[in-house]
């Protein structure tokens with residue numbers, strides 16, 4: 001259903017919580033209403049700075065550069081290339097919460113670290129990840145989540161993550177449909193023009209939401225957030241003198257539906273179809 005002809009937003013009919021809701025999980029109401037929830041200081045730190053620095057310094061496939069063409073912006077494929085590092089972050093609590101939301105066994109779809117380096121780390125424009133997973137990978141419904149794990153504190157000066165409350169209930173218009181519109185640089189989500197062609201939310205869609213729906217996530221290392229696949233999010237440049245590294249672990253359900261007639265043209269480190277169970281990293 002198109003909401004209004006001016007806004008061209010489409011209302012989501014799919015569930016946000018895909019399984020039965022166990023009692024005593026009070027965060028579920030917040031997650032369902034807003035499209036994300038921040039879990040405070042519960043993920044104990046089990047990685048070393050040296051491990052993360054070596055990921056940053058090593059050149060591998062799955063690397064995305066900043067627009068200066070030299071600073072590493074993101075490194076994908078953490079689950080394959082650095083499984084021990086990923087294991088350091090995956091707790092029983094993350095596994096359980098993911099399973100409650102997804103309604104069955106969580107499997108890995110993507111993992112990447114965004115290295116928002118001090119003074120150089122670039123912005124991410126407003127977007128929904130589901131827009132890309134649906135258009136390029138044929139994900140039929142937003143039965144997926146991102147677990148956002150800050151490796152440094154997130155705040156308003158170092159380009160912390162912002163999420164638009166309630167946006168997970170709406171799809172914005174875009175023209176991202178074909179293999180031709182796929183290119184690795186689009187994953188930077190930083191284009192300042194051609195929003196619709198790049199799969200980014202345009203101004204008209206954003207103004208549907210009042211500004212007080214923008215939530216800047218203040219997270220400290222040890223916290224984590226879970227975000228719905230279709231929650232619209234963004235972050236600004238890192239203008240501070242502190243790095244802001246963040247691990248994004250994207251999970252689908254083993255039952256998430258994909259259009260099997262669509263050619264799987266994106267690399268496995270962007271959209272993994274191997275059904276690797278999250279439990280492998282516990």
Ligand SMILES: O=C(O)CCC(=O)C(=O)O
Pocket residue numbers: 114124129159160161189233234235246248
């Ligand atoms: O790291 C951020 O601030 C935003 C990340 C993001 O939107 C992405 O990796 O898709």
